[in-house]
Amino acid sequence: MKSLEDDVYCAFCKIKRKIYRRKHISFFHVISTALLALVFVYGLYGRFDGRVILVWVVGLILAEIFTHLRWRLSLICQACGFDPVLYLKDKEAAAQKVKEILEKKASNPDVYFKKYNPFKHLKPLRKKSKDRLLSPKLPSNKKPSLNTTTSIPQKEKELLP
Numbered sequence: 551m552k553s554l555e556d557d558v559y560c561a562f563c564k565i566k567r568k569i570y571r572r573k574h575i576s577f578f579h580v581i582s583t584a585l586l587a588l589v590f591v592y593g594l595y596g597r598f599d600g601r602v603i604l605v606w607v608v609g610l611i612l613a614e615i616f617t618h619l620r621w622r623l624s625l626i627c628q629a630c631g632f633d634p635v636l637y638l639k640d641k642e643a644a645a646q647k648v649k650e651i652l653e654k655k656a657s658n659p660d661v662y663f664k665k666y667n668p669f670k671h672l673k674p675l676r677k678k679s680k681d682r683l684l685s686p687k688l689p690s691n692k693k694p695s696l697n698t699t700t701s702i703p704q705k706e707k708e709l710l711p
Contacts, residue, residue: 562632562648569624575613583609
């Protein structure tokens with residue numbers, strides 16, 4: 551039988567965690583809520599009635615809500631607070647949420663000794679400049695020139711013997 555959970559790594563802090571696989575209810579849940587509705591109505595009224603359908607629909611709605619909430623809450627990393635669904639919708643809001651949680655955790659010295667330490671795998675932030683991305687690799691004995699008006703092909707010509 552398949553497991554209900556998957557092992558994944560947080561995209562931000564790289565900590566291994568478990569998330570629920572199911573986002574919505576399955577056919578098994580539909581049948582089980584129907585049987586539960588039949589038993590509930592029979593136990594309450596002593597006979598089968600048309601209210602079974604109403605109880606069944608309410609049970610399906612509740613099952614779908616709880617299954618979706620369980621899936622959605624399992625996506626959020628418990629260590630750093632990274633939310634991949636929020637990240638896809640609004641990157642700035644996701645970054646702000648992670649920043650607030652990490653600032654709160656950084657003030658607590660016990661976080662460094664816990665199993666889920668979000669600071670364990672974080673790398674320092676580095677800004678990439680456009681010049682650095684476009685410039686060719688220089689030999690270790692030559693230093694890059696500070697002349698920003700030259701184009702890339704001229705820089706490459708200077709490096710050739």
